[in-house]
Amino acid sequence: MIWFILGFKNLIRRPTRTVLTVLGVAIAIAVLYSLFEFQQGYQSRLKGELGALGAHVMVVPKGCPYEAATIALHGGKWPRYMDESLLDKVKANPGVAEAAGVIMDAVFPPGGQSVIMLGIDEDYMKLRPAWKLRGSWFTSDSSIILGPSVAEDSKLEPGDLWTLPEKNETLRVSAVLGRTNTQDDGFVFMPRRTLQRISGLEGKLVLILIKAMKVDQTDALVASLKADEVDMNVFPLSELLGTISALMASTRVFVSAIILIAIILGGVGVLNTVLMAVFERTREIGMMKAMGGSRSDMFKLVWAETMLTTLLGGLVGVGLAVVSSRLVEAIIRGMIPYAPKGSLIGFSLPTMLFCIGLSLLLGLLAGFYPAFRAASIKPIEAIKTE
Amino acid sequence: MADNQAATTNGKLLDVTDLWRTYRRGSETIHALAGVNLSLRPGEMVSIVGRSGSGKTTLLNQVGCLDKPSRGSLKISGIEVTGLKEQELVRFRRNHIGFIFQLFYLIPTLTVEENIRLPLVFARKKDEQRVTELIERVGLEKARKALPRQLDGGDMQRVAIARALVNRPKFLLADEPTGRLEKNTCAAICRIFHELAADGLGVIIATHDPVLAREADRIVEFSDGRIAREEILKERQ
Known part of the structure; x- marks a missing residue:
């Protein structure tokens, strides 16, 4: 816990940089949350709509x-x-x-x-x-x-x-x-x-x-x-569900690829920011090692700082997604050929937990190299003549 | 315990014997330290002086266990530290040596007491009594919750001194401790060093400031990696 407290105190040293980094992660996570929720809402609403027809088979003109x-x-x-x-x-x-x-x-x-x-x-x-x-x-x-x-x-x-x-x-x-x-x-x-x-x-x-x-x-x-x-088209509604879902799935692959890229870019942004912060604090880290901080202490400190950044990004992103769900839904609806009626992006605890978990994973991965660099700083750096 | 016994048996906190530190720069061999012999007793205050590049900082790196010598012997509290592994050196520094830097290196977002407590965090210790005692000792009771930016240079160095002492080290290493301070503030910091020495702590100060240097019991002047001159200013009992 102490590493998270120290990490947090380090984050507030450069508030603008921290806010921008958190925002980068937040946007990626917000898009991810919206897409996940949209998919689930879409499937469930579509099933509901088809179920509401009360029929198994539909006959329509050619x-x-x-x-x-x-x-x-x-x-x-x-x-x-x-x-x-x-x-x-x-x-x-x-x-x-x-x-x-x-x-x-x-x-x-x-x-x-x-x-x-x-x-x-x-x-x-x-x-x-x-x-x-x-x-x-x-x-x-x-x-x-x-x-x-x-x-x-x-x-x-x-x-x-x-x-x-x-x-x-x-x-x-x-x-x-x-x-x-x-x-x-x-x-x-x-x-x-x-x-x-x-x-x-x-x-x-x-x-x-x-x-x-x-x-x-x-x-x-x-x-x-x-x-x-x-002289008519006959098809089971299950087939309709499958076909519309398949159409959606192809869109989903495309959008997922974009989100994946956004998340990777967010991660690289975090890595870059934390690495810069480590370089800037070389002497300070050296001082902490001179005062008895071990390699693992410095590693934990920087890792905790990175995870805090991405965790904040995850929380803000989920909040952003929930707040802007109507707008995002309207945009997605405008891009796809068919969407069921009713709200498609909602409040889902499992999706929230997944997104927050993913943001933590992002922090773990993005923070590893800067943490390693921090751990490798020699205490002698601290005592070098100015 | 064994460390303390060793320290009392030969009466020396620090015993440097024929210490060498050699670097290679291209085809050139540089002897940053060339056979240095030095000792420090509990309660003794020693100033290390000399021009830039004379070997002062290299000596501090060695004595502070921040760097390893090329050859020679370095005993601190009776323990030969030249053969210790990195993790052992971390523990050793934590328990035996306090560092004070010219630029203080206080964490700007931590309060005075949090900065002082930091080495305890690394040592996985909780000792609030010690933190309070040191805050009182350096006269910062009213600034306990202040951030470094709210302090002047002298107070920042007081915080750095308290932080260096929190793990109860055997001696203090100070690198240009008054380099960024005004004259009257220097005098106050000197007074603290004298008090610490009087309590039995060994103090080594590397400095360019002749006034500060002459506050010590002994001046050791470095030149070309060797001790060029040694002057005893106060005879210890």
């Missing part, structure tokens, strides 16, 4: 299946449709337990908030056993169910009237959905036929969500659906 999946997860407008008759064919497959056809549309009023609408029927409810409605299921063709976020924003309650922007269509709120913390919170649900009529898409579907009879036979179900019909 085209890029991942673009379709993104629309299915976050809602939106996608100018590709399937014929509604496919839904009956899918339901007829013996491997299908439940299947729900969905039509989607969105309006983007100028200056206003976009409205994402899902046209569903009671089959959709079977995929959402956890849904809790405040109010009742669609009471007529002109009734809607509001996601809780939409209801809060528009301050509407069951029984109120809601006018669809730009379509001049007034509908009555039959229920407000209890908060699910999924994409559903931001949707406006209405009977499928109603949305098809409003959007001029009679007889069309954007998406069919399928719950398999047996989860372990999902692949066989996918194969059988593909064999039945060629």
Whole structure:
């Protein structure tokens, strides 16, 4: 402990240099923490989003299946449709337990908030056993169910009237959905036929969500659906998770390489700073050795000083990452093709401990050579004629 | 204990016999010390004088166990130190020798008492009573918690003296201890050296200052690595 106290007292001798060195490590550690947390948050949120679909298999029109999946997860407008008759064919497959056809549309009023609408029927409810409605299921063709976020924003309650922007269509709120913390919170649900009529898409579907009879036979179900019909994309959601994760993994390798370089540069910066400090204090170290300080004492002193520097860098870096998590998340979201909704960078004790442990390891490695140099200084240096 | 017995049996703290320190500079051989004989008794104060390059500092390096001689014998407290290994020399310096430097070398971020305590840290000892006793002895009670930058040169040298004494050494080695001090401060530091000698500590002072040199019991003048002249100023009992 005494070496850490002495090390700390040495660090405060040159506060500007210490702050800059600590900052170098802190930035590297902050980026590392953010990336780790983002990865974990991404995986867990993506799994959550896919799980919230309540389905094992997704059927979408021909085209890029991942673009379709993104629309299915976050809602939106996608100018590709399937014929509604496919839904009956899918339901007829013996491997299908439940299947729900969905039509989607969105309006983007100028200056206003976009409205994402899902046209569903009671089959959709079977995929959402956890849904809790405040109010009742669609009471007529002109009734809607509001996601809780939409209801809060528009301050509407069951029984109120809601006018669809730009379509001049007034509908009555039959229920407000209890908060699910999924994409559903931001949707406006209405009977499928109603949305098809409003959007001029009679007889069309954007998406069919399928719950398999047996989860372990999902692949066989996918194969059988593909064999039945060629005019659609059929894929299991597990595959979607794997593909998006693989896309992320390739980004991760690139970003990890950059972080590794940042950490190495941080370490070299620390090594350089501590080495300079050792050279500057040659006579002082010589004096300490003349007064009975051993090689190992000088080694421990400089090593402790280096570890303190990187430990401070680690602590500041983690703090910086937590404080700037929203900003960093926004930047990363802007760089990747798809990101689940919700907060991705959070407060994680294991990640914090890992980052702080890594900063200590960095100190151990970066401090070794300067500590060795300090230990090698001869006490005779102290008594040399000025 | 054995060390102390040895020191009392021959009555010498330091016994240098035919000490040589030779360097090679290219093809040239330089004798920084050339057969020096010197001794120091407990309570004796000796000044080492001479021009730069005469061998004063080389002698201090040898006597302070900071460097090894090329040949000859160096006994401190009756122990032949020329054959000791590095780790043994570290322990030996810690327990037998106190150093005082011209530039004080106080750690700027440590307080007066922390600077004085530093050699105890290296010796893995706790002796707060000794720290307090030395602070009182050098008259720095009021500056105990002060940082070196808050002290003048004289007070800094007092701290350095207290630090040199904290491990209860057998003798003090002072290299130009008043080189950076004003005249009246020098007198105060000299007084401390006299008090320490009176308590039985051996004191060796390397200096260019003729006034300080004449405060000692004996002046040893070096020239070309040899003792050129020795003058006894005060006869010891």
